[in-house]
Amino acid sequence: SFTASTNPAIESTGxxxxxxxxxxxxxxxxxxxxxxxxxxxxxELKSAGVSQVLEAExxxxxxxxxxxxxxxxxxxxxxxxxxxxxxxxxxxxxxxxGEWTPIIFLSGxxxxxxxxxxIEAGGDDYLVKPVKPIVLVAKLRAMRRLxxxxxxxxxxxxxxxxxxxxxxxxxxMDSLTGLxxxxxxDRMLHAEIMAASREGKPLTLMLCDLDHFKRFNDxxxxxxxxxxxKHVGRLLRDVCVRPRDVAARYGGEEFALILPNTPRxxxxxxxxxxxxxLKARKIRPPDAPEDFQLTLSGGITTCIPDAxxxxxxxxxxxxxALYAAKSQGRNRFFS
Ligand code: GH3
Ligand code: MG
Ligand code: MG
Ligand code: MG
Ligand code: MG
Numbered sequence: 001s002f003t004a005s006t007n008p009a010i011e012s013t014g015x016x017x018x019x020x021x022x023x024x025x026x027x028x029x030x031x032x033x034x035x036x037x038x039x040x041x042x043x044e045l046k047s048a049g050v051s052q053v054l055e056a057e058x059x060x061x062x063x064x065x066x067x068x069x070x071x072x073x074x075x076x077x078x079x080x081x082x083x084x085x086x087x088x089x090x091x092x093x094x095x096x097x098g099e100w101t102p103i104i105f106l107s108g109x110x111x112x113x114x115x116x117x118x119i120e121a122g123g124d125d126y127l128v129k130p131v132k133p134i135v136l137v138a139k140l141r142a143m144r145r146l147x148x149x150x151x152x153x154x155x156x157x158x159x160x161x162x163x164x165x166x167x168x169x170x171x172x173m174d175s176l177t178g179l180x181x182x183x184x185x186d187r188m189l190h191a192e193i194m195a196a197s198r199e200g201k202p203l204t205l206m207l208c209d210l211d212h213f214k215r216f217n218d219x220x221x222x223x224x225x226x227x228x229x230k231h232v233g234r235l236l237r238d239v240c241v242r243p244r245d246v247a248a249r250y251g252g253e254e255f256a257l258i259l260p261n262t263p264r265x266x267x268x269x270x271x272x273x274x275x276x277x278l279k280a281r282k283i284r285p286p287d288a289p290e291d292f293q294l295t296l297s298g299g300i301t302t303c304i305p306d307a308x309x310x311x312x313x314x315x316x317x318x319x320x321a322l323y324a325a326k327s328q329g330r331n332r333f334f335s
Contacts, residue, residue, distance in 0.1 A: 015134050017141060018049035026144065027052035029071040031062040031088060032106070033080050037129075041075065041106075048137045059083035063091050071101065073143055076123070078107040078114065086121040093122035100150060102143040106131060174249040176226060177233025185248035185256050189311045192244075192260050197305040204259040204267040207318040208236075208274075208298040211330040213253040216292070220285040228294065229253060231283050239274050255296075256318075264302045264335060271298055271333035297325040300335035 018024035028050050032038040035057075042053045054069055056062035058081050066074065074092060078085035089103050102125075105118040110128040118126045124146075125139055172184030180188065189205065196203035210216075210232065217225040229249075236247035236255055246258040259267060274296065282291035299322030301314050321334040328334075 015137055016049045017045070017137050017144075018051075020047060020049045023049045023051035024144075025051050026073070027054060027069065027071040028140070029054045029056065029062065029065055029069070029074045031056045031059070031074065031080070031085065032077045033057050044133045044136065045140075048133070048140075050140070057081075059085070059088040059091075062088050063095070066092055066101075067095060072147065073140065074101060074103045075106050076103055078105060078109055078118070086117055089118070089121040089123050100147075102147065104139060104143065174233075177230055177249050179233050179236065179255070180246055180248040182248065182250055185246065185250060185258070186311065188246050188248075189256075189258055189314070192246075192258050193305045193309050193311060193314070196260060197307065197309065199261075200304060201261045202263040202302055202304050203314075204257075204262040204264075204270075204300060204302045205314045205318050206257040206259065206267065206271070206298055206300045206333075207250065207315070207322045208255045208257070208296045209322060209326070210253040211295045211297055211326075216294075220287060224285045227285075228283060231281070232294065232296075235277055235281060236274075239270070239277055262302070264300075267300050267302055267335065268333070271300065274298075275331075275333075295331035297322060297330045298333035299323070299325060300333055302335065 017026070028045055030038060030041050030045070030053060032041060032055075038055055038057065042055060045053045052071075054065050054071055056065050060082065062074075062076075065071075076085045076088055080088075085105060085107065089105075092101065092103060103123045105115075105123045105126040106129060107114065107118070107126070108129045115126045124143065127136070127139065172180055172187070174181040192203055210228075213225065213228075216228060232255065233247070233249065236257065240247050240257065240259075242259075242261075244260045248256045248258070250256040257270075259270060262270065278294055278296060282293055284291050299318040299320065301317040301321060303309060303314070325332045325334040
């Protein structure tokens with residue numbers, strides 16, 4: 001049924017896998033023990049425009065070739081010396097979990113049960129020998145269509161995954177300052193309370209509020225106020241030197257800092273560093289006659305959390321300390 005030298009069906013219809021002058025980069029592994037049948041198949045595939053044809057005469061060789069060459073498709077005989085085609089199909093499926101290489105059985109066995117077993121073993125199609133070349137090429141093209149579709153889906157799912165990651169980040173980000181927003185900060189505070197409680201380490205929460213910010217807005221305008229908030233955002237990001245420190249915009253001109261593994265003394269050092277940075281990096285609104293000295297008031301709470309520690313209680317304690325700092329003159333941190 002196959003002859004190596006001619007394939008009249010393909011020549012008469014012009015049906016090809018791709019033009020032999022410009023063969024598609026597509027490799028087929030032919031697993032067939034009969035040498036004459038194998039060389040006929042190889043010749044058919046090549047003249048139909050398949051760019052690479054690999055040959056195996058038994059199951060073990062097929063598996064080894066599959067692993068090393070990663071063909072795009074496998075044509076698989078069933079009756080082979082040693083392990084049969086069903087075994088090969090199962091091994092191929094196990095060799096690439098999550099991937100898919102089409103397997104077309106090509107066998108002289110034409111019982112319905114053989115078809116059933118072939119598909120159960122992992123085959124995608126089942127052709128009974130002898131197969132007309134035009135049918136073989138048509139089946140290859142159908143499989144390539146499915147392969148292309150699968151590749152597009154894999155690409156798309158990767159893109160969706162990235163887009164979803166980005167959205168998740170955006171949901172927890174404050175768009176003005178680029179800091180974590182209140183939603184993110186609430187989640188992270190809960191997480192750090194759990195972590196600190198497991199590790200038995202002190203956790204510090206700091207709430208800061210810009211002093212007399214309403215005056216700033218009233219004097220220089222809301223847009224300059226926004227610039228000022230961005231400036232403070234950059235400054236807080238810079239003062240958070242440890243990778244686990246989190247700076248968040250908690251509300252309008254209120255900021256929160258989560259400082260894991262930071263005892264009371266460490267939180268005071270942090271507050272001093274913040275105050276110094278505010279002095280060192282003054283801002284100059286366009287209409288202002290001189291640099292503007294921003295100041296912050298802060299409330300600090302530190303504890304070694306246990307199972308009963310709540311984020312709400314920590315926030316309340318920090319807020320009380322902040323209120324005290326405000327009422328006793330501002331530009332200071334209380335704990
Ligand atoms: P205090 O020292 O007591 O905190 O005084 P304050 O003026 O800072 O506090 P108050 O709560 O009276 O006013 C907060 C101001 O912060 C008023 C509001 O216009 C301003 N503000 C809040 N969010 C934003 C914002 O996103 N952009 C700008 N430009 N201003 C904001
Ligand atoms: Mg055979
Ligand atoms: Mg206020
Ligand atoms: Mg304020
Ligand atoms: Mg406020």
